[in-house]
Amino acid sequence: MRDFSGGHEWLSINTATIRKQSGAEVPLDRIIDQCAERGIRAISPWRDQVAGVGLDKVAAQLKALDIRLSGYCRGGFYPAADAAGLKTALDDNYRAIDEAKTLDAPCLVLVVGSLPGALQGKAAYTDIGRARGEVRDGIAASLEYARKVGMPLAIEPLHPMQAAERACINTLEQALDLCDELDAARSGMLGVALDIYHVWWDPKLQQQIERAGHERLLAYHVCDWLTPTRDLLNDRGMMGDGVVELKKIRGWVEAAGYAGFSEVEIFSTQDWWQRSGDETLDVCIERHRSAV
Amino acid sequence: MRDFSGGHEWLSINTATIRKQSGAEVPLDRIIDQCAERGIRAISPWRDQVAGVGLDKVAAQLKALDIRLSGYCRGGFYPAADAAGLKTALDDNYRAIDEAKTLDAPCLVLVVGSLPGALQGKAAYTDIGRARGEVRDGIAASLEYARKVGMPLAIEPLHPMQAAERACINTLEQALDLCDELDAARSGMLGVALDIYHVWWDPKLQQQIERAGHERLLAYHVCDWLTPTRDLLNDRGMMGDGVVELKKIRGWVEAAGYAGFSEVEIFSTQDWWQRSGDETLDVCIERHRSAV
Numbered sequence: 067m068r069d070f071s072g073g074h075e076w077l078s079i080n081t082a083t084i085r086k087q088s089g090a091e092v093p094l095d096r097i098i099d100q101c102a103e104r105g106i107r108a109i110s111p112w113r114d115q116v117a118g119v120g121l122d123k124v125a126a127q128l129k130a131l132d133i134r135l136s137g138y139c140r141g142g143f144y145p146a147a148d149a150a151g152l153k154t155a156l157d158d159n160y161r162a163i164d165e166a167k168t169l170d171a172p173c174l175v176l177v178v179g180s181l182p183g184a185l186q187g188k189a190a191y192t193d194i195g196r197a198r199g200e201v202r203d204g205i206a207a208s209l210e211y212a213r214k215v216g217m218p219l220a221i222e223p224l225h226p227m228q229a230a231e232r233a234c235i236n237t238l239e240q241a242l243d244l245c246d247e248l249d250a251a252r253s254g255m256l257g258v259a260l261d262i263y264h265v266w267w268d269p270k271l272q273q274q275i276e277r278a279g280h281e282r283l284l285a286y287h288v289c290d291w292l293t294p295t296r297d298l299l300n301d302r303g304m305m306g307d308g309v310v311e312l313k314k315i316r317g318w319v320e321a322a323g324y325a326g327f328s329e330v331e332i333f334s335t336q337d338w339w340q341r342s343g344d345e346t347l348d349v350c351i352e353r354h355r356s357a358v
Numbered sequence: 359m360r361d362f363s364g365g366h367e368w369l370s371i372n373t374a375t376i377r378k379q380s381g382a383e384v385p386l387d388r389i390i391d392q393c394a395e396r397g398i399r400a401i402s403p404w405r406d407q408v409a410g411v412g413l414d415k416v417a418a419q420l421k422a423l424d425i426r427l428s429g430y431c432r433g434g435f436y437p438a439a440d441a442a443g444l445k446t447a448l449d450d451n452y453r454a455i456d457e458a459k460t461l462d463a464p465c466l467v468l469v470v471g472s473l474p475g476a477l478q479g480k481a482a483y484t485d486i487g488r489a490r491g492e493v494r495d496g497i498a499a500s501l502e503y504a505r506k507v508g509m510p511l512a513i514e515p516l517h518p519m520q521a522a523e524r525a526c527i528n529t530l531e532q533a534l535d536l537c538d539e540l541d542a543a544r545s546g547m548l549g550v551a552l553d554i555y556h557v558w559w560d561p562k563l564q565q566q567i568e569r570a571g572h573e574r575l576l577a578y579h580v581c582d583w584l585t586p587t588r589d590l591l592n593d594r595g596m597m598g599d600g601v602v603e604l605k606k607i608r609g610w611v612e613a614a615g616y617a618g619f620s621e622v623e624i625f626s627t628q629d630w631w632q633r634s635g636d637e638t639l640d641v642c643i644e645r646h647r648s649a650v
Contacts, residue, residue: 181601184585192601198561227519229559230585230601240561267521269490269532293476293522295590309473309484309522 067317070328070355077354078108078136079347080287080331081115087343094119095127100343102131104351108327110137110285113162116169125168136327137220137259137285138162138171142233143179144204145197147190151182152200159208163217172326173220173284174212175259176205180234189230197234205256206248213255220259220284221245227298228264238265238274245282252281260319261287261331263302266310272318280323287331288312288358300335304349306357316358328358359609362620362647369646370400370428371639372579372623373407379635386411387419392635394423396643400619402429402577405454408461417461428619429512429551429577430454430463434525435471436496437489439482443474444492451500455509464618465512465576466504467551468497472526481522489526497548498540505547512551512576513537519590520556530557530566537574544573552611553579553623555594558602564610572615579623580604580650592627596641598649608650620650 070076081097094115101109109128116124128134141162146152166174178201181189191197205219212219223241224233235241241258249256258278265271275283290308295301305312316328330350332338338346362368373389386407393401401420408416420426433454438444458466470493473481483489497511504511515533516525527533533550541548550570557563567575582600587593597604608620622642624630630638 181585184601187585189585189601192603194559194601194603225518226559227517227587227590230583234559234561236559236561267486267518267526267528269526269528291522293473293479293481295519298519298587298590309476309481309486311484311486 067320070358072355074105074351074354075107076327077106077351078110078327078329079106079350080110080139080329082112082139083330083332083338083350084343084346085112085115086339087341087346089340092343094124097343098124098127098131098133100347102133104347106133106347108134108136110135110139110175110329110331112139113165116165121165121168128169135169135171136329137173137175138166138169140175140177141208141219142176145179145182145200145234147182152204155179156204156207159204160211163208163212163215166217167215171217173218173257173259175220175222175285177222177224178205178233178235180232181230185231194229194234201234202244202247205244209248209256218255218257218284220257222259222261223264225264237268237270238278239270242274242278242282254281257282257284259285259287262310262312262315263287263289263291266291266315271315275318275322278322283319283322283324285329286319286324286326287329289330289332297335300333302332302334304332304338305330305353312358328354330354359612362650364647366397366643366646367399368619369398369643370402370619370621371398371642372402372431372621374404374431375622375624375630375642376635376638377404377407378631379633379638381632384635386416389635390416390419390423390425392639394425396639398425398639400426400428402427402431402467402621402623404431405457408457413457413460420461427461427463428621429465429467430458430461432467432469433500433511434468437471437474437492437526439474444496447471448496448499451496452503455500455504455507458509459507463509465510465549465551467512467514467577469514469516470497470525470527472524473522477523486521486526493526494536494539497536501540501548510547510549510576512549514551514553515556517556529560529562530570531562534566534570534574546573549574549576551577551579554602554604554607555579555581555583558583558607563607567610567614570614575611575614575616577621578611578616578618579621581622581624589627592625594624594626596624596630597622597645604650620646622646
């Protein structure tokens with residue numbers, strides 16, 4: 067297992083972590099500069115943040131500063147109430163794949179979606195099995211396009227508490243089953259983004275990480291699980307402030323062959339998004355050394 | 359599959375559902391009377407509610423009104439920071455088994471516990487594997503006692519969002535693996551309490567319900583999953599108000615041989631606990647007919 071205590075060479079910042087600073091939205095170009103100032107070598111930006119600055123401008127800034135991506139957030143949200151909605155979702159995923167290629171991302175992260183409309187408070191249907199079928203078909207179509215472009219797709223299993231609104235793929239085992247179905251050859255073009263926040267509780271976690279192996283482990287996200295957790299989406303903790311055994315899990319991931327970045331992704335309405343981005347980044351660097 | 363539309367013969371009320379009425383705590387003897395007034399044939403009370411009235415008094419009231427139990431809430435919370443804590447937990451579970459016997463419950467429901475201290479905001483340790491081992495040992499010891507008394511134990515897998523504080527058994531598969539380990543003979547003395555709130559999202563739910571079979575399905579709890587869910591513990595929905603496919607899941611459970619009560623268990627700080635208990639019970643009866 068790599069020793070992170072001496073530096074932050076393998077730290078990546080998911081830009082959602084500092085998208086709000088002192089309570090206000092901050093544009094991506096400023097966030098990238100803040101990372102560059104600290105010698106952070108990689109980020110994972112969100113599509114809306116990239117669009118806010120401009121795709122080509124972001125690509126040029128990253129190149130000039132020698133900052134790479136650890137992933138691109140995000141494709142997915144495949145299920146829809148009707149055929150037109152399914153097609154719209156597919157088209158949007160093709161665009162996301164193209165953007166990821168322009169930014170030279172190692173993978174496009176997929177938050178696959180679930181019951182259409184549930185995120186807005188009213189599900190168009192409640193058959194989660196149907197949603198899972200639409201996700202399967204959507205990933206299959208995206209994968210065909212992604213293979214042509216040369217952009218790996220990373221399915222992110224989301225915590226079961228987000229199963230209604232955001233993702234109907236909720237365990238690593240389920241994600242890997244789908245990978246095996248759609249990419250039996252383990253081509254490297256389909257795998258998972260493993261975010262410890264979503265999977266830390268899983269009694270089969272170690273077993274399924276071993277099963278995944280390096281061909282399927284395309285991204286690794288860290289934060290921490292707080293007790294109590296006050297919100298189902300935006301109360302993630304800084305590494306070391308919660309109950310997740312981060313070093314143990316990274317040990318499993320590295321034993322399976324993962325050798326990439328540890329990407330910090332913290333959504334935190336009440337705490338970290340209220341602090342200055344400079345403070346948050348400094349603490350990320352410190353905790354990357356001590357707690358990850 | 360049984361037809362519930364014509365009556366509420368198979369409705370049970372978990373008394374937590376109306377423990378608060380119009381915002382105030384209501385004693386169990388009053389709750390039992392409210393159920394009896396409506397011809398509700400079964401309840402599942404909590405230990406603290408029983409203690410508040412007195413065990414023998416509750417037993418006599420239930421007998422006089424011909425109300426039976428669908429379960430007794432609850433044993434469990436095995437993990438502890440030290441040996442003394444482990445022993446205290448075991449002793450408490452022996453008492454819970456005795457109480458369940460006095461009340462002629464069909465099973466004692468086990469919320470098994472997890473990281474000791476996490477519920478109070480500070481985990482004494484974070485090794486969830488250790489907690490799972492302590493749970494295993496605790497259930498094994500409880501089962502030995504339960505066999506003598508003749509009181510089946512029902513492990514309740516809890517939603518992964520409660521994995522840190524309340525239960526480190528988080529899927530039906532995990533609960534059944536433990537049942538098979540400790541009760542390979544499927545004696546009927548160890549099984550599960552299946553609460554749809556905790557398991558509805560699980561892609562292996564149907565498969566594991568089939569695996570459980572009638573020897574392991576000791577209790578069945580219903581409510582609904584709301585979108586959005588505003589609290590990790592106390593924002594459960596009334597059946598029909600959320601996204602859970604209740605009839606489909608009951609179909610699976612009954613196909614596996616379950617023929618007992620559908621027990622309504624709703625924790626709802628902001629909604630149902632603010633209403634009158636009479637209104638809540640009437641809606642439970644109506645939804646039991648239409649949505650369960």
